Amino acid sequence: MNYSLSSETSKKSLTLWQTILKIWPLLVDEKKILFLALSFVITTSLLSLTAPRLIAYAIDTYILQKDYHGVLVYGAIILALYLTALVTSYFQTRLMGEVGQRVLYRLRNQIFEKLQSLPVAFFNQNKTGDLISRINNDTDKISEFFSRSVVQFFSSIFLMIGSAIFLLSLNFKLGLATLTPALVLLVITKVLSAWIKQRNLLSAKALGELSSEVQENINNFKVIIAFNRRDFFRRRFSEVNAHNYKSAVGAGIANISLTPVYGLASNFGQLIVLAYGISLISSQNFTIGLLISFLAYSNSFYNPLRQIAALWTSLQTALASWDRVSEILLLENDLPIIKDVAKRITDTVLEFKGVNFRYPDGKEVLHNVNLNLEKGKTYALVGPTGGGKTTTASLMSRLYDPTNGEVVLCGKDIKTYSAKERAEKIGFILQEPILFSGTVFDNILYANEEYKKFTVAELEEVIKQSGLQELINRFDKGLLTEISVGGEDISLGQKQLIAFIRAVLRKPEVLILDEATANIDTVTEQLLENILAKLPDQTTKIIIAHRLNTIENADEIFFVNSGNVIKAGSMKRAVEMLLHGNMKS
Ligand SMILES: Nc1ncnc2c1ncn2[C@@H]1O[C@H](COP(=O)(O)OP(=O)(O)OP(=O)(O)O)[C@@H](O)[C@H]1O
Ligand SMILES: [Mg+2]
Known part of the structure; x- marks a missing residue:
């Protein structure tokens, strides 16, 4: 499955519904x-729609008759109407603000959960x-719409519909004439909205690119400085920026393009009311109150x-x-758990059975690996760089599924295991x-079910008994040594030690070490080997290494190159193959 997010989403505009x-x-x-x-x-x-009707009545019946008592009574009623409307509109805004925040919260959770469920290929x-x-900016825009705009949107629609009804029922012809400019607007809006949405999509995409650029720059900062490439990245950044x-x-212009057109239509509407209304009054068909x-x-x-235009x-x-966000939400993990089958003894x-594998694109x-x-x-x-060792190991722990063929773990297709079962079996x-x-x-206990409730002292005891104490001594403050985000403040060898202890303490049935000792001094490496040798007899170990001394004690050596994984037979043969890249076994 291709997981790359496109953002080339549909250009067509949607109806309100x-x-x-x-x-x-x-x-x-x-x-x-x-x-x-x-x-x-x-x-x-409703409250704000009733007011003009009452005003019209007050003008025609009381003001024109100079009945000031009536004017006062009506004035008080209208004031009460407006005050009540103020209270109800406060509550509607407040409620929707809360809804917006909750939508934002849920949406971010949903995306994050989705991200957690997606396979390595996605990342x-x-x-x-x-x-x-997408998680920060796009969800924010969605929530903003909910908290600020939805209420206005609906109240505007109600006001409009209500006003239209009043206009048409007070005087059908005049009402119709007043509403004509709105029909023209409807057409213009329909034509422009697709363009506006497209502009906004492009803008959101550009913001995403900017954010990627910043991230790449910050992640690779050291290399950029070491190679004196700051100018290059500065230029690249300013291009993206x-x-x-x-x-x-562009999006801003698109977003305000409708506003002046709407202003114009409103003015036309009023002009029509005045011109037509006054002519109606002069022919005695209309009152001043009604005109107002x-x-x-x-x-x-x-x-x-x-x-509404805004x-x-x-x-x-x-x-x-929402398009950008739902693109993530709609992705499905293509490494599903399949139905359990009976276990073969x-x-x-x-076991790899006729396994083929290609990365997307x-x-x-790997070709037909058995x-x-x-x-x-x-x-x-063993095998040359880029030969496929890490890929083989990734298939063993189901970071990917084979394109063809089957990986069998303990007598069952590896796809039948839940992620938890698999992680327990394979380190x-x-x-x-x-x-x-x-x-x-914290890092050693990461995802360790057995020791997760252990205190530092208890874990220390376990470590001592497993012969791992020497490794912990490589850290200034032992188990309590702090590690910063990304582990910048400890050495690569130290990272490998932690990863090693973490994997060993989970007591997996299969332990895969991918160049796990490449950055560790020979004395510590010997220590790791002793620890490996002391693992329970039934633990299967798969060691990937360039340094041949690390694999001297292997029961079997595989040579991995050009899509093939073949038995080397002996250490001597493995060395020959490595030297000559000889694939004939
Ligand atoms: N995530 C990936 N996407 C696409 N191609 C990849 C990916 N990872 C590795 N490859 C390709 O797969 C091939 C095998 O890579 P792999 O990492 O398995 O090699 P390796 O034997 O572990 O090498 P090394 O000794 O350098 O660790 C390489 O040609 C590499 O370009
Ligand atoms: Mg590798």
Whole structure:
């Protein structure tokens, strides 16, 4: 499966209904609150819609008759209406603000969980910076839309519909004339929204690229300085930054493009009301009060419309972000657990049956590999750089699935094991050990079920009994030595020691060491070998090494090159193969 995220998403614009359906999954759990907020929205709209009608009545009946008592009473009623509307609109805003924050929280959790469930291939194919940008920036835009815009959006729609109803029912012809400019707007909006969304998508993508660039720069800072490449990266950064700037400006222009058009339509609406309304009054078909309320309704139709235009772009931004986020959410791990099968009784702990493997978009790295590794034996994989040793080991621990063929672990297809079972059976010390920030103690206990509740003193005792004490002595403060993020402050050899202890203490059935001793001095290396020799008899060891002295004691040596994994037979033969790259065994 190809896991690379594209962001070349659909250019077509969605209807309001499709949009709501699309974001609905985010809101399902907020149904009650949304319903409550919506009822506040409706109340507020109704209150503000009633006011102009009352004003019209007050003008025509009391002001024109100079009945000041009536004016006062109506004035008080209208004031009460506005005050109530103020209260309800406070609650609607507050409720939606909370909804927005919760949506953001849930969305980030969902993405993070999804990321945790995706296979290694996904992380090979995507840049961390872009992923972080999706988790931070894109979710933020979505939440902003929910917390600020959704309420306004709906209240604007209600106000508009309500005003339109009042306009048409007060005087159908005049109402229709007032609304005509809005129809023109509808068409213009429809035409422009796809373009606006596209602009925003490009801008979000550029922001992701910027974030990737920053991340690569910071990660590789030392190399950049050592090779004096700062100028090069400065230039590259300023290019990416300029690109981001241009896309942001583009998006900004797109986002405000509708506003003036809407202003114009609103003015036309008012002009129509005045011209047509006055002509109606002069032919005795209309009253001054009605004209004033008509103006008010025309306003409360076009103002929300203008707001909707602004909100529409905020919606397009949110949708563009939602596309980028849902691209991650829709990915499925293509390393599923398959149905359990009966276990074959066998002495082999690991078996490759006709295994082929290629990396996505890469050439084939393994061709028809057949292997049989027996319980308790020590195997070595040797071969030239780039020959496929790490790849073979990755298939053994199911970091990837073979393109063809089967990997069998303890008599069952490796795909039938849950991630937990698999991790219990196989310990893999990676070529590039990965540590987490914390202490040596934390890192050793990482994912260790057996000792997870142990105190430092208790773990020390275990370490002593397993003969690992010497290794811990290589750290200034022993188990309590602090490790910074990424393990920058300890040596590579020390990292390998921690990875080694971590793997050994989990007592796996198969222990894979990928160049695990490449950066360790010969004395410590000897120590590791003694520890390996003392592991339970049934532990199968697979050692990948360039230094041949490390594999002297192997029961079997495999030579890995050009897609083949073949038995070397003897140490002497392995050396010959390495020297001549000879594939004929
Ligand atoms: N994540 C990856 N994506 C695509 N191709 C890869 C990836 N990792 C390795 N390869 C390719 O697979 C081939 C085998 O790589 P592998 O890491 O298995 O070699 P190796 O024998 O472990 O080498 P070394 O001795 O340097 O550790 C190489 O040609 C490499 O280019
Ligand atoms: Mg390797």
